[in-house]
Amino acid sequence: MMPPTALVRRAAPVLACIGVLALWQVAALALKNDSFPTAVEAMRAIPAILGDKEALINIMASLRRMAIGFGVAVLVSIPLGLMMGRSRAVAAFFNPLLMVIYPVPKAALMPIIMLWLGVGDITKTLVIFLGVSLPVIYHSFEGAKAVEEKMLWSGAAMGLSAIQRMVRIVLPAALPEILTGCRTGLVLALITMITSEMIARQSGAGNILFNALDMGQYDTVFAMIIIVGAMGIGLDAIFERVRARLVRWSEPQFDMPLSFS
Amino acid sequence: MTEPVAIRKAASAIIEIDRVSQIFQTSARKDHLALSDISLTIDEGAFVSILGPSGCGKSTLLYIVGGFVSPTDGAAKMKGKTITGPGPDRGPVFQEFALFPWKTVLGNVMYGPRQQRVRASEAEAQSRGLIEMVGLKGYENFYPKELSGGMKQRVALARTLAYHPEVLLMDEPFGALDAHTRTRLQNDLLNIWERDRKTVLFVTHSVDEAVFLSDKVVMMSKSPGRIRQVIDVDLPRPRRRNELLLEPRYQKYVVDIERMFDESDEAGSTS
Numbered sequence: 001m002m003p004p005t006a007l008v009r010r011a012a013p014v015l016a017c018i019g020v021l022a023l024w025q026v027a028a029l030a031l032k033n034d035s036f037p038t039a040v041e042a043m044r045a046i047p048a049i050l051g052d053k054e055a056l057i058n059i060m061a062s063l064r065r066m067a068i069g070f071g072v073a074v075l076v077s078i079p080l081g082l083m084m085g086r087s088r089a090v091a092a093f094f095n096p097l098l099m100v101i102y103p104v105p106k107a108a109l110m111p112i113i114m115l116w117l118g119v120g121d122i123t124k125t126l127v128i129f130l131g132v133s134l135p136v137i138y139h140s141f142e143g144a145k146a147v148e149e150k151m152l153w154s155g156a157a158m159g160l161s162a163i164q165r166m167v168r169i170v171l172p173a174a175l176p177e178i179l180t181g182c183r184t185g186l187v188l189a190l191i192t193m194i195t196s197e198m199i200a201r202q203s204g205a206g207n208i209l210f211n212a213l214d215m216g217q218y219d220t221v222f223a224m225i226i227i228v229g230a231m232g233i234g235l236d237a238i239f240e241r242v243r244a245r246l247v248r249w250s251e252p253q254f255d256m257p258l259s260f261s
Numbered sequence: 262m263t264e265p266v267a268i269r270k271a272a273s274a275i276i277e278i279d280r281v282s283q284i285f286q287t288s289a290r291k292d293h294l295a296l297s298d299i300s301l302t303i304d305e306g307a308f309v310s311i312l313g314p315s316g317c318g319k320s321t322l323l324y325i326v327g328g329f330v331s332p333t334d335g336a337a338k339m340k341g342k343t344i345t346g347p348g349p350d351r352g353p354v355f356q357e358f359a360l361f362p363w364k365t366v367l368g369n370v371m372y373g374p375r376q377q378r379v380r381a382s383e384a385e386a387q388s389r390g391l392i393e394m395v396g397l398k399g400y401e402n403f404y405p406k407e408l409s410g411g412m413k414q415r416v417a418l419a420r421t422l423a424y425h426p427e428v429l430l431m432d433e434p435f436g437a438l439d440a441h442t443r444t445r446l447q448n449d450l451l452n453i454w455e456r457d458r459k460t461v462l463f464v465t466h467s468v469d470e471a472v473f474l475s476d477k478v479v480m481m482s483k484s485p486g487r488i489r490q491v492i493d494v495d496l497p498r499p500r501r502r503n504e505l506l507l508e509p510r511y512q513k514y515v516v517d518i519e520r521m522f523d524e525s526d527e528a529g530s531t532s
Contacts, residue, residue, distance in 0.1 A: 150359035153329045156347035158373040158424055172363045249363045249404045 035218050042222035049223055055208055059227070062193055062204040065121055069128025070189040077133045077185075078178055081140025082170055091141070098137065106130040107195040119200040124193070131192035132185035139181025143174025176247045186239055190232045205231075275305040275428060275460050276326060281335035283321050283486075295321050297485035299335070303428075303462060308454060310463045310471035311479045312518070318486025319464045320432050326462060327353050327430050339428070349377065352426030356433040358413040360405040366392060366416050367401040373424030384423075391419040394453065411442035418450070428460045435470070447473060448502055455499050468522075472496075472514045473505060480518065482525050489525065492518065 021039045028038040049055045084091040106127050117123045147170050155169045171178075197206025205228055212220035283296040295318040303309050311319040324330040326337050328347040337344045339351065360369050370391055374384035392401055395415040405413055414434055421429065435443040451474060454461060465471050471478045472494055480489040496511055505511045 148357065148359055150353075150355045150357050151361065153327070153347065153353060154355070154359045154361075154420075156329070157327065157349060157351065157353055157421075157426070158376045159349050160376060169361070172361070175363070247363075249406065251362075251406050 035216075037219045037222055041219045042226060045219040045223035046226060049208070049220065049227065058203050058208055059205045061121075062197065062206070063231075065125045065196075065204070066128055066189050066193045069125045069193075070132050070186060072125075073129045073132035073185065073189075074136055074182060077136035077181075078140050078171075081137040081178070081181075082144040082166060082174065084137070085141045085144025085147075085174070086166065086170060098134065101130075102134055106192055107199060110196060110199045114200055119202050123200060124196040124204075127196045128189050128192045131188045135184040135188065136178070136181040139184075140174060140178045143177030143181075144170050146177070147173045176250045179243045179247060183236065183239055183243065186235055187232060190228070190235065194228060273305050274302045275340060276301075276303040276462070277338040277341075278302070278322070278326070279336050279338065281322070281325060281332045281337060283318065283325065283330070284333045294485035296325075296332070297487050299486070299488055301479060301488065301491075303460060305460055306458045307476045308461045308463065308474055309477045309479060310465055310475040311481060312465055312468065312471040313481030313486070313489075314483055314522070315466060317481040317483035319466075319481050321486070322481075323353075323430050323432050323462060323464050326428075327351055329353075349373065349424050350427045351430055352421035352424065352428070353430045353432065354414070354417050354421050354434045356436045358405070358410075358417045358437075360413055360416055360420070362405045365402050365404055366397060366408070369405070369416055370419045370423050373420060377424060388419070388423055391423055392416075395419045396449065409442075410438050411446060414438065414446060415449075418453075422453075426459070428462060431461060431463045433464050433466070436465070443470075444502065450474070451500060468518050469515050472511060472518065473500065473502065478514075478518065480521065490521065 021043075024039040028036050028041075080094065084094055109130065110123065110127055113123045113126055117126065151173060152165050152169055155165050160168060193204070194206040194209070197204035198210055201207045201210060205224065209221060209224040209228070212218075212224065278299055278301040281296055281299045282294070285293045285295050287293045299322060311322060313319045321330060325332050326339075326344065328344045328351065331345075339348075344351075361372065364372065367385070367388055370388035371381075371384045374387060375381065379387070389401065392398060395418055397412060397415055397419070400408065400412065405416070408416065414437075418434070435446050438446065447470060461474075463471070463474060475494050478492045478494060480492065481487065482489045492514070494514060496505065496508070496514075
């Protein structure tokens, strides 16, 4: 039997979801607007989308691009961030470049990328890659910078080479910070995924959403928003589970996990 | 433990510090002379403390012997070979513990032996023995964050002893601990040291810690960091703290050293 406080904590996210849906329902009923279906109507449209083969293919294509963009970004950004964090020269070289790229909305680069690479998978995956890279680089950089010098010295005395120290001391020591960056990156991957499909409409979850909007199928629009939102929440929850396992050795900074896991 | 300790074979030098100077650039145009022309020989098997006020460069000197810092001038030698970098023949123990937080106690202690390709089963058996020796049996699977400061430093000591360095380099190892824990660790360190008599270079700013532990106390003064005096501590071993505190010769060493520091402070403030 769970103690009452734990029960409340467990139930809190579910209660929050119900609360949002209830507010939506009340607001939609009060406004009586054609373009604003009620929560119940929107949810009724979900099975139709998930049962449609075409729609599923679209959603899977979105997820594939997102996975590739996210995966490649993480593989490139973590080593880069770690090297920047440990080498003044590397940091001095990449910092100005990243400072210029950082505030530019990645979706704003899409027209140029489309011009060069077309409207296909490569363009969209590249935009996701760009969106994910920066937070992961930034957090890896901060994590590597904060690694205690004496810890590296201890490793050096044991005979670890510079590369071994990077992989076997800097990487694990910075892991909590790196994973914080990856979590932000994961959400950004979802955002850039949908945005890219809005701009280059051809396939994907964003494409279904905006086609439905064009055709005035508002229940489908809202149903897609719920589906995409649920995908985000689900991915984040899975990621948090993995993260908590990987860094259970680290000092907890926050007692309340900001997640659904 | 009744081994004869009074008679020792003629000691041979293991570490030679030869006219070492260290300059740190504090700002674009200002240099800080942290160490000035330090020469010192440390005999094999000796427990030597470097004692001085903060800012006298005593830790820097230790880092130079460790190979973590290269001297601006001069050289440090280990068994006749110039030190150019860190190596497993010189094992550091830092005030900050510097444990690997993602490894358990056992994982930390096994790290060095595993790096040196000792078989896992053998490394584990040795490490478990060391963990027991430093008084942490039962804590093998704890993570560093679950341990107190004193326990962390015990793990750090075991981790360093695990790869059998010839020289232990201890950088104010008990400086971050409360008085009680500190006293217990000093006692335990002496017990461990009396078993195998590794060479120890021990940096501290505590006069009684230096006298209690050492064969030789190297007194340093600051700005620039110089060796002021080297004092041989002629007190019998094995030393027990509760006996030693009542020993007039111990008290005299402490008082004399404190007086010398006071005099140099006064001389420094009037000049």
